[in-house]
Amino acid sequence: MAERAALEELVRLQGERVRGLKQQKASAEQIEEEVAKLLKLKAQLGPDEGKQKFVLKTPKETLTGKYGEDSKLIYDLKDQGGELLSLRYDLTVPFARYLAMNKLTNIKRYHIAKVYRRDNPAMTRGRYREFYQCDFDIAGQFDPMIPDAECLEIMCEILRSLQIGDFLVKVNDRRILDGMFAICGVPDSKFRTICSSVDKLDKVSWEEVKNEMVGEKGLAPEVADHIGDYVQQHGGISLVEQLLQDPELSQNKQALEGLGDLKLLFEYLTLFGIADKISFDLSLARGLDYYTGVIYEAVLLQTPVQAGEEPLGVGSVAAGGRYDGLVGMFDPKGRKVPCVGLSIGVERIFSIVEQRLEATEEKVRTTETQVLVASAQKKLLEERLKLVSELWNAGIKAELLYKKNPKLLNQLQYCEEAGIPLVAIIGEQELKDGVIKLRSVASREEVDVPREDLVEEIKRRTSQPFCIC
Amino acid sequence: MAERAALEELVRLQGERVRGLKQQKASAEQIEEEVAKLLKLKAQLGPDEGKQKFVLKTPKGTRDYSPRQMAVREKVFDVIISCFKRHGAEVIDTPVFELKETLTGKYGEDSKLIYDLKDQGGELLSLRYDLTVPFARYLAMNKLTNIKRYHIAKVYRRDNPAMTRGRYREFYQCDFDIAGQFDPMIPDAECLEIMCEILRSLQIGDFLVKVNDRRILDGMFAICGVPDSKFRTICSSVDKLDKVSWEEVKNEMVGEKGLAPEVADHIGDYVQQHGGISLVEQLLQDPELSQNKQALEGLGDLKLLFEYLTLFGIADKISFDLSLARGLDYYTGVIYEAVLLQTPVQAGEEPLGVGSVAAGGRYDGLVGMFDPKGRKVPCVGLSIGVERIFSIVEQRLEAELLYKKNPKLLNQLQYCEEAGIPLVAIIGEQELKDGVIKLRSVASREEVDVPREDLVEEIKRRTSQPFCIC
Numbered sequence: 001m002a003e004r005a006a007l008e009e010l011v012r013l014q015g016e017r018v019r020g021l022k023q024q025k026a027s028a029e030q031i032e033e034e035v036a037k038l039l040k041l042k043a044q045l046g047p048d049e050g051k052q053k054f055v056l057k058t059p060k061e062t063l064t065g066k067y068g069e070d071s072k073l074i075y076d077l078k079d080q081g082g083e084l085l086s087l088r089y090d091l092t093v094p095f096a097r098y099l100a101m102n103k104l105t106n107i108k109r110y111h112i113a114k115v116y117r118r119d120n121p122a123m124t125r126g127r128y129r130e131f132y133q134c135d136f137d138i139a140g141q142f143d144p145m146i147p148d149a150e151c152l153e154i155m156c157e158i159l160r161s162l163q164i165g166d167f168l169v170k171v172n173d174r175r176i177l178d179g180m181f182a183i184c185g186v187p188d189s190k191f192r193t194i195c196s197s198v199d200k201l202d203k204v205s206w207e208e209v210k211n212e213m214v215g216e217k218g219l220a221p222e223v224a225d226h227i228g229d230y231v232q233q234h235g236g237i238s239l240v241e242q243l244l245q246d247p248e249l250s251q252n253k254q255a256l257e258g259l260g261d262l263k264l265l266f267e268y269l270t271l272f273g274i275a276d277k278i279s280f281d282l283s284l285a286r287g288l289d290y291y292t293g294v295i296y297e298a299v300l301l302q303t304p305v306q307a308g309e310e311p312l313g314v315g316s317v318a319a320g321g322r323y324d325g326l327v328g329m330f331d332p333k334g335r336k337v338p339c340v341g342l343s344i345g346v347e348r349i350f351s352i353v354e355q356r357l358e359a360t361e362e363k364v365r366t367t368e369t370q371v372l373v374a375s376a377q378k379k380l381l382e383e384r385l386k387l388v389s390e391l392w393n394a395g396i397k398a399e400l401l402y403k404k405n406p407k408l409l410n411q412l413q414y415c416e417e418a419g420i421p422l423v424a425i426i427g428e429q430e431l432k433d434g435v436i437k438l439r440s441v442a443s444r445e446e447v448d449v450p451r452e453d454l455v456e457e458i459k460r461r462t463s464q465p466f467c468i469c
Numbered sequence: 470m471a472e473r474a475a476l477e478e479l480v481r482l483q484g485e486r487v488r489g490l491k492q493q494k495a496s497a498e499q500i501e502e503e504v505a506k507l508l509k510l511k512a513q514l515g516p517d518e519g520k521q522k523f524v525l526k527t528p529k530g531t532r533d534y535s536p537r538q539m540a541v542r543e544k545v546f547d548v549i550i551s552c553f554k555r556h557g558a559e560v561i562d563t564p565v566f567e568l569k570e571t572l573t574g575k576y577g578e579d580s581k582l583i584y585d586l587k588d589q590g591g592e593l594l595s596l597r598y599d600l601t602v603p604f605a606r607y608l609a610m611n612k613l614t615n616i617k618r619y620h621i622a623k624v625y626r627r628d629n630p631a632m633t634r635g636r637y638r639e640f641y642q643c644d645f646d647i648a649g650q651f652d653p654m655i656p657d658a659e660c661l662e663i664m665c666e667i668l669r670s671l672q673i674g675d676f677l678v679k680v681n682d683r684r685i686l687d688g689m690f691a692i693c694g695v696p697d698s699k700f701r702t703i704c705s706s707v708d709k710l711d712k713v714s715w716e717e718v719k720n721e722m723v724g725e726k727g728l729a730p731e732v733a734d735h736i737g738d739y740v741q742q743h744g745g746i747s748l749v750e751q752l753l754q755d756p757e758l759s760q761n762k763q764a765l766e767g768l769g770d771l772k773l774l775f776e777y778l779t780l781f782g783i784a785d786k787i788s789f790d791l792s793l794a795r796g797l798d799y800y801t802g803v804i805y806e807a808v809l810l811q812t813p814v815q816a817g818e819e820p821l822g823v824g825s826v827a828a829g830g831r832y833d834g835l836v837g838m839f840d841p842k843g844r845k846v847p848c849v850g851l852s853i854g855v856e857r858i859f860s861i862v863e864q865r866l867e868a869e870l871l872y873k874k875n876p877k878l879l880n881q882l883q884y885c886e887e888a889g890i891p892l893v894a895i896i897g898e899q900e901l902k903d904g905v906i907k908l909r910s911v912a913s914r915e916e917v918d919v920p921r922e923d924l925v926e927e928i929k930r931r932t933s934q935p936f937c938i939c
Contacts (some may be wrong), residue, residue, distance in 0.1 A: 022497075024499075026496070030879050031497065074589075075589070075591065076587040077584060077585070077587060077589045077596075078584075078585040078586060078588070079584055079587070080584070080627065081584065082529065082627075083528055083529055087565075087586075097525065100525055101525040101526065101527075101533075102533075102535075107536075109536065115564065116565075118589065130564050130565060130566075142535045244785075266475050270622075283670040301655070330525060332525070354702075355555060366560075367554070367557045367558065367559055368554045368557075369557040381655075382780055385777055385780040385781060389780070389781045389782060391664065392555055392556070392662070392666065393782075396555070396556070397554060397556075397557065398555070398556075399556065399557035400655075402647075402649070402651035402652055402656050403651065403652050403655075404652045405653075409836050418557075421483045454643075
């Protein structure tokens with residue numbers, strides 16, 4: 001590590017040397033010599049340093065502008081002589097590219113696919129380099145806040161249906177944040193970095209956040225305090241109305257726009273019947289640069305340990321917001337297509353659901369097979385093959401063991417392990433009588449069913465709730 | 470416009486000037502001066518010039534899927550997945566990239582078509598080329614001895630895509646495989662049954678499944694006198710028989726690949742044959758072929774296979790075809806390929822195959838290549854050519870709230886017609902007073918007032934009818 005730091009310092013010094021020579025207009029030879037030394041040093045650091053990063057075929061600055069400093073986490077493909085390619089980092093930028101490319105002015109679409117980030121994955125925290133994103137977006141110029149409200153409704157619907165516990169959706173607005181920082185006296189240049197400090201309020205105390213802003217980021221203490229007066233507030237539509245009356249905030253045009261839109265949003269959310277799940281939270285200041293209006297984040301609430309305690313959020317399971325400027329960055333004529341959307345954090349939800357299943361020891365079936373075609377005696381493979389294909393042709397999910405003469409016990413065990421509820425047993429006597437013995441794996445009851453009624457009987461039994469076969 | 474053209478010409482000339490000076494190793498001062506002039510000229514052209522031109526496109530050989538294409542895709546996958554599930558398959562997923570070393574050495578000369586990831590300081594990675602090698606890696610890694618699984622995912626090949634023929638660099642593969650040591654040919658027969666079931670359910674026309682066996686091919690080449698070293702290349706010539714005539718294939722083998730003409734003729738006697746179980750039995754009696762141990766094994770297995778296929782009721786769709794010699798090196802036993810049949814132009818003409826829509830075979834040695842102890846896990850499987858099926862289906866084919874506070878009813882009805890929405894629930898002031906919603910069928914234009922509390926029930930009832938005769 002120390003070695004690397006020393007190397008990096010050498011690179012820095014040599015870079016300065018080269019710059020100095022160029023400034024002094026030293027001879028081209030000398031400059032070339034020192035540049036060569038610089039490249040050698042950089043090469044020792046490893047292939048990451050010094051190379052131009054290309055992403056898709058767009059100007060470097062366009063995409064750097066989307067992902068900010070996360071750009072270094074993009075996977076590039078090797079230059080094999082053709083176009084320079086990279087793996088997608090999210091689904092939003094591809095969506096904007098798709099809209100611009102097809103000159104679409106409106107669409108309501110979802111997209112579920114994997115995305116790729118060269119994170120340093122802390123596996124235990126469920127951070128992977130390849131993971132699913134699950135996006136829903138509405139693009140188009142519409143009357144204000146209706147699609148935004150629907151996005152929030154969808155988020156609530158999904159989280160409710162997944163039954164992973166109680167949740168809360170925090171809502172804020174980029175313009176309110178920016179307006180608030182402006183009236184508090186935050187210098188423009190510090191906006192983004194103060195944003196990221198404020199965003200930590202869901203995990204750490206105000207004291208710590210203030211210390212970071214003042215101590216590390218050089219914000220004046222009184223400015224920090226002023227921010228503190230606002231960002232520690234959260235509430236419902238009444239907070240929106242209160243801030244609309246705030247003497248300072250109401251002087252700021254941006255903040256007023258944001259507050260006005262949030263008021264309208266809350267009215268729609270009330271009509272949707274979900275206003276009780278929504279909290280206007282001034283500390284919500286999510287990372288991505290491309291949000292332009294409302295932003296929201298859903299968190300699961302941990303059950304309070306003691307009655308009377310407020311529930312703690314334990315991490316985001318969904319998030320989103322409005323981003324009106326992104327498509328315009330792709331369109332050659334800069335045509336804007338306003339967008340609002342949400343992303344469900346499915347990987348987190350997968351782990352929660354998996355944890356729950358383990359805890360309840362509920363058996364999860366990995367197949368949907370309804371009946372195993374079996375035989376108790378030897379030389380009945382032919383009959384099993386005939387019967388199983390009859391069942392497949394009737395649309396029944398059926399299997400057979402790939403053995404010419406399997407033992408009945410093994411076949412029954414296979415059913416128990418796989419959770420197959422029924423066994424259709426072929427026997428010589430039964431064949432003569434024109435029946436199949438249908439056995440319920442759970443109850444172990446057997447009944448002889450005429451061959452021509454078998455399909456019907458299996459369908460009847462498997463269509464019952466919880467397949468009490 | 471002329472002004473711009475003149476400016477562009479000046480930029481071009483100045484650029485050449487700078488290049489010239491650099492070549493002549495003129496002084497840094499002079500170069501800097503001319504570069505500054507160049508930049509000034511470029512700036513005059515306006516903000517478009519001088520900036521990287523960016524083209525809005527997907528990478529070569531790839532495409533976006535529009536909502537309409539996704540609808541087709543979803544329907545096709547539905548049919549396929551239902552079939553896999555009907556046969557008791559589990560599903561797995563693997564990462565889109567594998568360690569480069571995992572993929573090395575598995576694809577023969579196709580290896581040059583593999584996409585590598587840039588070396589960014591970590592593991593060397595490549596995008597998966599198919600789903601079979603990841604499957605083998607998964608089995609070996611998890612020490613599994615048997616599994617029946619399907620896997621539907623995109624794979625990546627740096628082909629030179631002839632777009633019109635539907636060859637992409639990123640495309641879906643749809644695999645089903647049975648791994649494990651079982652009694653012979655039962656899983657192999659089930660794979661063929663699944664292929665037939667799927668192609669039937671997709672209703673894309675009549676099809677034929679050609680079947681052959683690696684051991685029969687190898688045995689046949691041996692008795693015909695093909696040198697070992699030419700086996701693979703003669704294989705690929707023979708494989709073309711489905712597209713070109715025997716004359717052309719023979720010319721290629723003799724003229725380009727240096728095969729003795731009598732050897733080629735001998736091959737020709739065999740590879741132009743195709744038929745059912747009777748051909749298998751005939752070849753089992755063939756004086757030469759029956760002397761070859763490999764060929765005998767292959768023929769014996771095919772005989773058993775045909776018996777099982779007859780019990781499954783699909784033998785009429787299967788053709789034992791000695792010219793089937795599919796590319797991949799890892800097949801070890803039975804191989805098969807399904808082709809769609811074009812309707813004959815004139816009665817009496819034999820239907821022509823127009824391209825493969827599914828294929829597969831047995832590959833017993835692959836997992837052993839991954840297992841540290843070389844433990845073998847026999848596998849047999851199939852792959853559905855969904856991209857071809859998508860284009861075929863695409864070719865055949867062609868309740869909501871509008872985000873306007875006061876939309877025109879006509880616009881809303883038009884929206885329904887365009888999107889194929891069958892019902893409209895119309896809210897009106899009088900109806901609100903009466904506690905009803907006007908439910909309108911888009912197709913029939915009939916409207917009926919439904920009490921608000923019955924609306925959900927009524928919509929569910931109507932939409933559950935077949936073909937939604939709403």
